Amino acid sequence: MSRIIRKIALAxxxxxxxFLLAEGVWRLFIAKGxxxxxxxxxxxxxxxxxxxxxxxxxxxxTAMRTNADGFRGPPLERGQRxxxxxxxxxxxxxxVEAKQVxxxxxxxxxxxxxxxxxxxxxxxxxxxxxxxxxxxxxxxFYRHLGRSFDPDIVVQVLFPENDLLGMTGxxxx
Numbered sequence: 001m002s003r004i005i006r007k008i009a010l011a012x013x014x015x016x017x018x019f020l021l022a023e024g025v026w027r028l029f030i031a032k033g034x035x036x037x038x039x040x041x042x043x044x045x046x047x048x049x050x051x052x053x054x055x056x057x058x059x060x061x062t063a064m065r066t067n068a069d070g071f072r073g074p075p076l077e078r079g080q081r082x083x084x085x086x087x088x089x090x091x092x093x094x095x096v097e098a099k100q101v102x103x104x105x106x107x108x109x110x111x112x113x114x115x116x117x118x119x120x121x122x123x124x125x126x127x128x129x130x131x132x133x134x135x136x137x138x139x140x141f142y143r144h145l146g147r148s149f150d151p152d153i154v155v156q157v158l159f160p161e162n163d164l165l166g167m168t169g170x171x172x173x
Contacts, residue, residue, distance in 0.1 A: 037130075038070065042144050044137055046070035046130055060100045069145055071128050072097050073108065076149040085122040086115070089146050091138045092157035096129025129157070 035053050037045035047066045055062045067075040081087070090096050090108050098106040112125035126149060128141040138156055146154065 089151035090127040093133040094131035
């Protein structure tokens with residue numbers, strides 16, 4: 001009987017070691033480090049809320065941070081504005097999310113910095129973008145989140161080949 005127990009124990013140890021080895025190989029050579037999306041009943045698939053992670057691909061390595069709404073970047077300011085503040089909101093898909101570049105290098109953050117320098121007044125720019133979002137979902141982003149930001153300017157970033165041509169689903173162009 002003790003011989004069978006030793007064989008079972010050895011088999012379990014071998015299984016655990018092989019599992020850990022497979023996990024290590026997966027993380028080092030296969031996984032890109034991107035987190036899976038979570039489902040929001042209104043917005044559909046969004047990034048995990050309040051998460052920090054690193055994406056690794058052969059082309060780039062990017063630190064990602066999401067806010068409480070599940071979008072990349074700082075939170076949407078809601079409520080009081082600074083005197084003379086201009087608020088700009090970008091909505092879109094992966095082009096707005098821009099996983100390939102650091103947060104500071106995204107066009108939303110660069111626009112904010114350049115306009116503040118040029119205009120000499122406070123400018124707050126935020127971006128609501130998730131890879132795979134189509135124009136109808138982007139409208140949901142605005143209606144359910146973007147409005148509360150009270151933007152002066154809203155820019156919907158569209159790329160015809162990606163967003164409008166050959167689309168199927170609830171709408172079709």
